[in-house]
Amino acid sequence: MSAPLLELKGITRHFSAKRSLAEHILGAFGHASAQPKILRAVEGVDLEIRKGEVLGLVGESGCGKSTLARVATGILPPTAGSLAYAGRDVATLSRAQRLEYLLKVQMVFQDPYASLDPRMNVERIVGEALAVHKLAPRGDIAARVEKALTEVGLDPAYAKRYPHQFSGGQRQRIGIARALAVEPDLLVCDEPVSALDVSIQAQIVNLFLDIRAKRAMTYLFVSHDLGIVRHVSDRVAIMYLGRIVEIGPAQEVFSSPAHPYAAALIGAIPSLSRRKRSFEPIPGEMPSPLAPPSGCPFHPRCAHALPVCSERRPVLAPIAPGRQAACHLHAAEAAS
Amino acid sequence: MTSLPRDGAPPLAIDTPIRRRVLLLARRRPTTRGSLLALLALALAVMLAPLLAPQNPYDLASLSVMDNRLAPGEQGMGGITYWLGTDSQGRDMLSAILHGMRTSLIVGVASTAIALAIGVAAGLVAAQFGGAIDSAIMRLVDFMLGFPSILVALVLLSAIGRGVDKVILAIVLVQWAQYARLMRAAAMVERRKEYIEAAVNFGLPTRHIMLAHLLPNSIGSVLVVATISIASAIALEATLSFLGVGVPVTQPSLGLLIANGFEFLLSGEYWIAVFPGLALVALIMSINLIGDRLRRSLNRRAL
Ligand SMILES: Nc1ncnc2c1ncn2[C@@H]1O[C@H](COP(=O)(O)OP(=O)(O)OP(=O)(O)O)[C@@H](O)[C@H]1O
Ligand code: SF4
Ligand SMILES: [Mg+2]
Numbered sequence: 001m002s003a004p005l006l007e008l009k010g011i012t013r014h015f016s017a018k019r020s021l022a023e024h025i026l027g028a029f030g031h032a033s034a035q036p037k038i039l040r041a042v043e044g045v046d047l048e049i050r051k052g053e054v055l056g057l058v059g060e061s062g063c064g065k066s067t068l069a070r071v072a073t074g075i076l077p078p079t080a081g082s083l084a085y086a087g088r089d090v091a092t093l094s095r096a097q098r099l100e101y102l103l104k105v106q107m108v109f110q111d112p113y114a115s116l117d118p119r120m121n122v123e124r125i126v127g128e129a130l131a132v133h134k135l136a137p138r139g140d141i142a143a144r145v146e147k148a149l150t151e152v153g154l155d156p157a158y159a160k161r162y163p164h165q166f167s168g169g170q171r172q173r174i175g176i177a178r179a180l181a182v183e184p185d186l187l188v189c190d191e192p193v194s195a196l197d198v199s200i201q202a203q204i205v206n207l208f209l210d211i212r213a214k215r216a217m218t219y220l221f222v223s224h225d226l227g228i229v230r231h232v233s234d235r236v237a238i239m240y241l242g243r244i245v246e247i248g249p250a251q252e253v254f255s256s257p258a259h260p261y262a263a264a265l266i267g268a269i270p271s272l273s274r275r276k277r278s279f280e281p282i283p284g285e286m287p288s289p290l291a292p293p294s295g296c297p298f299h300p301r302c303a304h305a306l307p308v309c310s311e312r313r314p315v316l317a318p319i320a321p322g323r324q325a326a327c328h329l330h331a332a333e334a335a336s
Numbered sequence: 337m338t339s340l341p342r343d344g345a346p347p348l349a350i351d352t353p354i355r356r357r358v359l360l361l362a363r364r365r366p367t368t369r370g371s372l373l374a375l376l377a378l379a380l381a382v383m384l385a386p387l388l389a390p391q392n393p394y395d396l397a398s399l400s401v402m403d404n405r406l407a408p409g410e411q412g413m414g415g416i417t418y419w420l421g422t423d424s425q426g427r428d429m430l431s432a433i434l435h436g437m438r439t440s441l442i443v444g445v446a447s448t449a450i451a452l453a454i455g456v457a458a459g460l461v462a463a464q465f466g467g468a469i470d471s472a473i474m475r476l477v478d479f480m481l482g483f484p485s486i487l488v489a490l491v492l493l494s495a496i497g498r499g500v501d502k503v504i505l506a507i508v509l510v511q512w513a514q515y516a517r518l519m520r521a522a523a524m525v526e527r528r529k530e531y532i533e534a535a536v537n538f539g540l541p542t543r544h545i546m547l548a549h550l551l552p553n554s555i556g557s558v559l560v561v562a563t564i565s566i567a568s569a570i571a572l573e574a575t576l577s578f579l580g581v582g583v584p585v586t587q588p589s590l591g592l593l594i595a596n597g598f599e600f601l602l603s604g605e606y607w608i609a610v611f612p613g614l615a616l617v618a619l620i621m622s623i624n625l626i627g628d629r630l631r632r633s634l635n636r637r638a639l
Binding site: 070073074075098099102103106107109110111114115116117118119128129132133175178182 | 529530531533534535536537538539540541544548549552553
């Protein structure tokens with residue numbers, strides 16, 4: 001249960017932000033900076049996803065969760081840093097090995113409407129990778145599709161139907177079947193239930209747990225919903241402005257968060273009786289990833305900020321067995 | 337909520353293929369059905385022109401100069417009735433129109449098909465690869481669209497001479513760019529969707545992603561525009577032929593027939609120009625009506 005299946009080392013992903021029209025005009029007169037702006041979506045993330053675990057990833061909107069998920073699955077190349085799958089650096093893999101990595105690390109998407117090709121029927125959607133890569137003999141593909149559909153709780157009789165004939169929850173099941181058809185080891189789920197009705201969410205979460213039990217599946221589970229993350233995760237990582245600020249066993253992090261941001265986020269967890277699905281906003285806004293603050297990225301909003309916080313960025317450091325946080329408060333504790 | 341069409345039929349689904357869309361629309365709308373039937377009749381008449389036409393208008397041996405400029409309905413020397421009259425060389429206008437429409441339709445459909453293929457390929461490549469390839473293609477597109485099409489076609493044809501193939505070439509040259517621009521825009525929207533990311537995640541080859549996913553999902557609106565553009569291609573060809581730089585005299589299209597009859601309009605022999613003109617209007621209108629219905633049905637994503 002401890003060997004890392006996927007290891008992210010110093011993963012950084014920048015986007016070049018488009019300049020606004022006003023900036024273009026100013027630029028033409030030499031008033032704006034000449035170089036294009038850089039959007040720092042993910043900045044130096046180190047993360048281990050261990051075989052068999054469910055690692056939850058939470059953070060406010062725009063903190064880079066989806067970007068990190070896409071880099072982990074190989075959909076987006078990182079700007080810097082490296083990925084190791086089963087101990088091997090993905091950048092050094094041969095063509096065939098790289099395909100194997102891509103297939104073993106599968107994404108489950110957020111939007112059940114945009115994630116299925118509207119012009120393909122379910123059988124083609126789920127069987128496409130098998131057919132194109134010739135992973136199964138032509139005649140066996142229908143049976144493989146049927147098996148995957150059954151596994152996600154869909155009637156294989158629906159195989160000839162098109163996505164628009166299904167509900168959101170059923171479409172999400174089709175997306176999961178598509179991923180399962182290529183026998184992945186790791187499912188990277190990017191807010192897989194946030195677009196669904198509350199009543200359907202629990203069914204899909206339970207499906208993930210069933211798959212985990214049957215296949216010993218590993219998960220990177222991204223969600224806004226702290227209640228769900230707490231329910232499914234073994235470990236949880238808290239992300240802020242492109243960085244991981246705290247990571248540790250889910251029960252410990254949720255019961256005694258160490259990082260002030262994690263504490264604020266978890267303190268804002270809605271009581272289960274009220275069934276509100278997203279956390280209350282923390283006072284202040286997340287700074288723009290175009291111009292991250294100096295020092296600790298959280299210092300403009302932090303209630304515990306020290307003078308050093310605006311000068312030096314705290315690094316992710318062990319604070320207890322299996323737990324890490326990036327905060328000067330804990331460095332000070334450790335020193336005293 | 338979109339309101340149901342008057343007959344209460346359910347709206348068409350977004351992914352109804354164009355072919356089915358046309359049939360469904362035709363079943364529901366009398367005007368669409370009318371234009372579709374008209375177009376089918378015209379197309380059939382055109383394909384069977386050599387069989388249907390009472391005479392072969394370009395076999396000079398079968399013409400009799402004695403029959404020249406007969407009014408519609410008059411009988412010629414050989415005892416044939418010329419229902420649409422004859423031209424200055426004694427040619428049966430009905431036969432000339434059937435053959436002329438054939439040329440017009442061939443030019444319109446062939447040039448649109450070729451321009452569509454080139455434009456769609458260019459737009460797809462631009463959207464998929466982006467960067468310098470995209471800039472280069474789109475700069476060329478902007479350059480092409482910067483000139484009035486009639487001007488480009490006129491200049492080109494006066495340089496290379498007339499001929500059916502040359503007119504097709506000229507129309508392709510002025511029309512491919514609009515398809516490239518439309519296709520690129522549509523494909524850029526599709527490319528951002530998660531099903532494309534899923535395809536990348538499966539390590540599917542770029543060529544497969546472009547042909548199996550991007551192409552079928554982005555081509556719908558381009559095809560509709562192409563339907564309407566057949567009409568503008570026919571109009572452009574007619575204009576060029578009317579101006580004398582289009583099809584050769586041995587293979588006159590409707591535009592050239594109008595030009596030939598033009599000089600007789602003032603002397604009262606209206607039929608030599610007017611009947612080919614009416615045929616041209618009928619052809620263009622039936623294509624436009626169908627294209628327009630298609631476009632509106634796509635815009636509202638339902639009937
Ligand atoms: N393709 C892209 N091009 C430019 N900027 C991008 C792109 N993808 C993401 N970003 C930017 O990167 C930042 C992080 O985005 P990301 O989607 O990873 O956040 P997120 O944590 O998943 O947010 P959410 O909870 O809203 O899904 C945002 O500022 C976003 O605008
Ligand atoms: S490092 Fe400073 S500003 Fe950042 S979270 Fe810790 S106390 Fe707050
Ligand atoms: Mg996201």
